[in-house]
Amino acid sequence: MLLQNPTKQAAVTTADKVFEQLQFAIVEGEMAAGSKISEPELAKHYQISRSTLREALNRLEKCHLIERKPNVGSRVVNCTIEGLLELYITREALEGMACRQAALNMTDEEIAHMQDMLTQHAGDKALQDGVAYYQEKGDLDFHYKVILGSHNKQLIELICGQLYHLIRMYRCQFGMNSPRASRAFDEHSRIIQAIADRDGELAEMLMRRHIAASRKNIENKIAKEMAQKEQNKIQLIKS
Amino acid sequence: MLLQNPTKQAAVTTADKVFEQLQFAIVEGEMAAGSKISEPELAKHYQISRSTLREALNRLEKCHLIERKPNVGSRVVNCTIEGLLELYITREALEGMACRQAALNMTDEEIAHMQDMLTQHAGDKALQDGVAYYQEKGDLDFHYKVILGSHNKQLIELICGQLYHLIRMYRCQFGMNSPRASRAFDEHSRIIQAIADRDGELAEMLMRRHIAASRKNIENKIAKEMAQKEQNKIQLIKS
DNA sequence: TTAAGTATAATTGTCGACAATTTTTAATTT
DNA sequence: AAATTAAAAATTGTCGACAATTATACTTAA
Numbered sequence: 001m002l003l004q005n006p007t008k009q010a011a012v013t014t015a016d017k018v019f020e021q022l023q024f025a026i027v028e029g030e031m032a033a034g035s036k037i038s039e040p041e042l043a044k045h046y047q048i049s050r051s052t053l054r055e056a057l058n059r060l061e062k063c064h065l066i067e068r069k070p071n072v073g074s075r076v077v078n079c080t081i082e083g084l085l086e087l088y089i090t091r092e093a094l095e096g097m098a099c100r101q102a103a104l105n106m107t108d109e110e111i112a113h114m115q116d117m118l119t120q121h122a123g124d125k126a127l128q129d130g131v132a133y134y135q136e137k138g139d140l141d142f143h144y145k146v147i148l149g150s151h152n153k154q155l156i157e158l159i160c161g162q163l164y165h166l167i168r169m170y171r172c173q174f175g176m177n178s179p180r181a182s183r184a185f186d187e188h189s190r191i192i193q194a195i196a197d198r199d200g201e202l203a204e205m206l207m208r209r210h211i212a213a214s215r216k217n218i219e220n221k222i223a224k225e226m227a228q229k230e231q232n233k234i235q236l237i238k239s
Numbered sequence: 240m241l242l243q244n245p246t247k248q249a250a251v252t253t254a255d256k257v258f259e260q261l262q263f264a265i266v267e268g269e270m271a272a273g274s275k276i277s278e279p280e281l282a283k284h285y286q287i288s289r290s291t292l293r294e295a296l297n298r299l300e301k302c303h304l305i306e307r308k309p310n311v312g313s314r315v316v317n318c319t320i321e322g323l324l325e326l327y328i329t330r331e332a333l334e335g336m337a338c339r340q341a342a343l344n345m346t347d348e349e350i351a352h353m354q355d356m357l358t359q360h361a362g363d364k365a366l367q368d369g370v371a372y373y374q375e376k377g378d379l380d381f382h383y384k385v386i387l388g389s390h391n392k393q394l395i396e397l398i399c400g401q402l403y404h405l406i407r408m409y410r411c412q413f414g415m416n417s418p419r420a421s422r423a424f425d426e427h428s429r430i431i432q433a434i435a436d437r438d439g440e441l442a443e444m445l446m447r448r449h450i451a452a453s454r455k456n457i458e459n460k461i462a463k464e465m466a467q468k469e470q471n472k473i474q475l476i477k478s
Numbered sequence: 479t480t481a482a483g484t485a486t487a488a489t490t491g492t493c494g495a496c497a498a499t500t501t502t503t504a505a506t507t508t
Numbered sequence: 509a510a511a512t513t514a515a516a517a518a519t520t521g522t523c524g525a526c527a528a529t530t531a532t533a534c535t536t537a538a
Contacts, residue, residue: 012309049523058297086393093336154325288493
């Protein structure tokens with residue numbers, strides 16, 4: 001599914017390439033969350049030296065996909081419910097502000113382009129009952145465009161370069177293709193409207209609500225899963 | 240002046256120690272902003288191998304104090320007015336949210352402790368016409384307490400672990416010991432009040448205004464300096 | 479049998495050297 | 509003299525080996 005972030009340039013050095021592969025492996029769950037990373041083992045697997053691997057590990061650490069302890073080693077980051085909620089709260093703050101800045105700083109061309117994109121997505125959506133597709137690609141496209149539209153390097157780097165790797169990881173690990181597609185689509189078009197009106201305050205508020213709604217949706221889903229598990233346990237005891 | 244961030248643990252590895260020294264050198268301006276970094280030279284200066292130095296450079300890159308281009312090298316980050324404004328906008332978003340979370344998550348003990356701190360600062364302030372001291376240590380103490388009070392690891396890591404290094408750098412480089420001490424003090428006490436009232440919405444709004452006011456203060460100062468320079472230029476031409 | 483201590487093995491941190499790439503310098507041509 | 513090209517120097521990326529630290533296995537004592 002790829003869906004790489006739009007800010008990064010092509011990987012030139014081998015450490016970069018290995019970084020990308022590892023990133024993919026972690027996000028997709030091929031490397032289990034929380035598992036220990038053996039430098040000699042991984043280096044052998046990718047047929048590179050430990051120095052090069054460590055360079056790649058440093059980049060993984062930069063986007064919070066692994067955690068390192070001095071003299072002990074690295075672990076793939078753990079996906080917890082608390083972590084997910086903390087992540088979404090941070091995202092709400094950053095992307096909310098990015099959206100406000102986008103309303104102030106986007107060029108008319110950029111706005112027009114984003115409106116086109118949404119129209120096109122609307123077509124796709126109608127075409128294929130629009131759940132799966134819109135959820136994945138369309139959603140990310142929209143959010144990336146807004147973030148880049150802020151024209152704020154600091155925000156762009158923090159959100160695209162760091163936060164979104166983790167978000168994608170959580171999405172994969174927790175299997176989050178939530179059924180909010182059509183509602184999300186409406187929210188997106190309202191946000192674009194606010195940006196087109198150059199109404200930064202409203203744009204920020206709508207984006208924050210949009211992300212908060214997504215967060216609450218996840219909370220509910222997890223709560224249900226927990227209840228389901230509990231139910232299964234009871235069933236098991238009875239039998 | 241030190242003022243190290245409160246989240247980091249003692250440096251155990253030599254790369255860590257060199258990282259701290261370099262961080263200090265960059266923030267204080269001993270290494271000029273925008274200047275090129277020579278790995279062989281720096282390694283020789285600190286009497287370490289290039290591998291170790293590169294490990295330190297990776298940490299510097301993590302907190303955005305240097306920038307690296309593959310196959311070209313590293314440069315100390317450049318302090319521009321645009322960068323400063325972008326930084327403060329990001330800070331407003333993150334610390335605003337941290338303040339909201341602090342209002343929800345701080346323990347009563349933590350709040351009491353913060354109130355004590357402010358009272359003590361009030362004393363210090365009265366004692367010594369309270370400009371210099373409060374501006375530096377008191378201000379940072381307050382902000383760190385609020386951020387940690389959010390109990391949100393993601394926010395804490397982003398703000399304390401990354402953003403604040405840059406903020407300290409800008410403060411040093413642009414000589415920002417602005418005369419907002421007494422007003423800042425009042426703003427701080429209102430924020431604490433909102434936190435004590437568990438009013439997250441108000442707490443966030445006050446923190447955002449507090450930071451925005453600081454940003455505008457800097458904008459004004461820089462505008463004045465620009466005007467002064469212009470004046471000098473005219474004077475020079477006349478003579 | 480469990481707990482503590484010790485020896486062994488494995489892992490991480492650091493080092494110096496070589497390879498690949500870029501920058502600088504010099505030479506050549508227009 | 510300026511621009512283009514080629515060679516040389518310097519810098520970054522990568523490698524394998526050793527040192528320091530941590531984790532494991534084993535022995536010994538309570």
